[in-house]
Amino acid sequence: MSRTGTKLEAKKVNSELFTLTYGALVAQLLKDYENVEEVNKQLDRMGYNMGIRLIEDFLARTGSGRCYDFRDTSEKIQTGFKIYLGITPTITNWSAAGDEFSLYFEANPLTEFVELPDHCLNLKYCNILTGILRGACEMVQMEVACWFVQDQLKNDTITELRVKFIKRLEDAIPAGED
């Protein structure tokens, strides 16, 4: 998703290619680890490593400023999904304290051609997303936790990703930014 030349325009990639590549990755991990829990963990870790790099692209591209409120954060995460996956998840289910929200995905490009076989019912197929969110937020000095609550692959009507704010990483805030 690189910009060509100096134009700030995303390179268009066929989403099917992306979907299939991701599918190949998950299938390979399952083959390598033979253990669904371990695959979930690996996906999350890979996502984390993607997130800490992807955040710079997001910031450079959108020029967005620092969040002083978790609602800002939620909207920026939504924008991120729009930019990188071309989908706009709905933000709902705010906790009373305003530190937890859910993202509802009606369509998810990652799972377009996927059905889970019986032995993988515990597989969190899209777990890479949780890692990405965690890594990206960490780079802007915010610790979050996220996990899937509902999953269309497991016959839920909707895919729900829950995001919880844990704390600001005060030590890591660069000078002139607090």
Place this chain on the structure above:
Amino acid sequence: MVIYGVYIVSKSGGLIFNHDHNIPKVENEKTFNYPLDIKLNYENKKVVVSFGQKDGINVGHMLTAVNGSPVIGNELEDGRDVLEILNQQENFPITLKFSRAKMTTNEKIFLASMFYPLFAIASQLSPEPRCSGIEILEADTFRLYCYQTLTGIKFMIVAEPSQLGMEILTKKVYELYADYALKNPFYSLEMPIRCELFETNLQSLLETIEKCGISSI
């Protein structure tokens, strides 16, 4: 319209990238008679002009060659001490070559880590809360523009004071960094950037700006 250089400093204050763009090379060769009418001194492993300037040889320039053979530290290649040679009348007339001292990589790293606390102090000294650190540092011969990203990386550009739009350029360099450094799977974060694609794209960006101005990007 000149951009002198681009520097990137990591979150922890280390210099991870520097690019000298357009530093004019100053070199002067001249034949001298005894006694030498400029004062030379040995400091910081260089023989530099400490007093007396003429014919484009300025205070601060360093001695690079004697009679065509290069000076290393304060010695010639054959191990003779330069200052001693210049004290002996029988060696004259003598041809000396001077040039502006170039910053070594070590000096650059040193300066970059010096800027880091300076930036932090600036944000602390501010009378208003929530102050960014130094964004522009101005001197009579250059301006230094600094853009710190939310993740703490600093992009710095040193340019001529008259050069406009450098704030925009810092953000453009950030975009290049996000594209060509971070999307390179072999680049690990916080490490010096050795990505050829990044360098060539940066180079062409700087050239476009110098030729056609900042509005062309």
